[in-house]
């Protein structure tokens with residue numbers, strides 16, 4: 001049965017909430033087919049609803065991850081987290097942001113069980129959840145701030161994390177940027193958090209931030225991917 005495109009008239013009137021039908025989603029994704037099949041190509045759905053486009057793109061990426069890495073749980077885990085980490089969404093309604101995270105997680109988890117079977121572990125599951133918690137944001141994509149339960153802007157700018165495996169081993173790197181920085185708009189002023197989250201530069205001095213082509217980022221963390229959720 002086709003998914004409903006409208007939940008209520010009120011939501012359409014208040015937030016323009018009309019979901020895109022699967023057929024259109026697939027056709028639009030086909031316009032950038034090569035990118036949807038590249039494991040680390042980044043996609044942002046700025047009014048994501050429950051994630052119709054992200055769901056389709058993640059499905060395509062995980063098909064590639066399976067094809068390339070199904071023989072090694074370690075390789076599948078790393079590459080599937082990379083795929084998940086390349087999915088970004090913003091929605092002003094909290095129930096939509098949550099539904100989007102849950103749908104993406106379900107797709108990832110289903111593949112995880114099918115490919116890694118007995119090697120599945122809860123630390124990697126927690127890492128997947130953690131990435132989604134950060135990447136799918138309840139916020140206002142026009143003002144670039146997070147919102148509260150009444151869809152009002154808070155003082156927290158939307159922050160997105162870039163996820164990479166820069167050392168080609170089990171260490172995953174997260175770099176945080178404000179959405180404003182990323183789209184080159186005026187940056188909301190926010191002081192750097194002091195001591196709130198542990199950075200791992202002491203353990204990995206080679207990872208100290210260097211001047212960066214894309215501008216200044218807020219924070220950087222490096223950790224084993226299975227310990228990702230311990231890190232802030």
Ligand SMILES: C[S@@+](CC[C@H](N)C(=O)[O-])C[C@H]1O[C@@H](n2cnc3c(N)ncnc32)[C@H](O)[C@@H]1O
Pocket residue numbers: 015016017018019020021045046047048049050051052053090091092093096139140141142143
């Ligand atoms: C037309 S629906 C599209 C949903 C999804 N992208 C799709 O194609 O199925 C628009 C979505 O944008 C959200 N929205 C409306 N204003 C927004 C804003 N200022 N910032 C972020 N999301 C917003 C609504 O809650 C709704 O889920």
